[in-house]
Amino acid sequence: MQKIVLFASGNGSNAEKIILHFKKSSLANVVMVFSNNPRAKVLERAQLNGVEAIAFEKQELNNGVILEKLNTIQPDLIVLAGFLLKFPESIINYYPNKIINIHPALLPKYGGKGMYGTHVHSAVLENKEKETGITIHYVNENYDEGAYIFQKSVTIETCKTIEEIALEIQKLEHQYFPEIIENLLSN
Template structure:
């Protein structure tokens, strides 16, 4: 059984997609043991509560230093003994010590086709604003492992989404969520839960169910 901890800062729509997929059997061999947010008002914590999942808020604002926050943050995550940590819209920098400890066991969902529109400063609506400003015709989402860089870890899955002429950033964001993010994240977790994802030479490799690639 894959024990998963989800980190989230806002509404938790990706969290909900994962919860629904587990409950509907589209993700197997998996359970969410905890949801942690840096925002006490995050609706994601309410979503966790409604499904009987432990939730907790730990905010950097409540600590005198980032070192103190990082220590408390890591202790909280460690207490749930996760096999996999899922960043589902988590707007706090992950401590290097956590990345090292959970190497290739932390994944993130990013609302673009990496390496486009990613890295420092690209999050939320900013990604979609930049895509529309550049005039790209296709956008999408990416699930990747987390390393010490920003959106630089091995790519697990990607899905493209069409840009329409009348799109606003808000409309495009919603389409990317519905057509890509909410599908990719559950799919990636299910692949990991069933032992079908490995990292070789810095690249994520997905094996077939019969053992092939």
């Protein structure tokens, strides 16, 4: 059975969808959820679904503590599901092509430092985009610049608010993120 580790910073709806998807799978299990936010709802969601979850301090991500914990687990895939910190090169180098992220836009548009969540949706709305979408990509040393794995677009011409755009994006994330993870682990 393959092992998935999730990193998330907030609500954790994507993390929960991934956990539930793989609860029914013989391919892989989510074995741990890490969060840099001790008040993140993702920690509660994980525990309610029987997955160990821990909060950590930012410096632990960069000083080797988290890498040591990952090495104990030996994950087959590390998934950033709404994780807001820059992932350190030390972990990226140790787990090449085993770390993926989901971005709430069609990269390369609206990517980079500071472009997450409502910041992305606000920029999409301000620029009067007719469509937006999601990008699932490998993580490298730069924000949102890793090789693309999957993109899916959605028309947002009828969306008048950031919240409406966010809802359309979340539907795509919930539908496709678990499937793409399963496809990656199957190959």
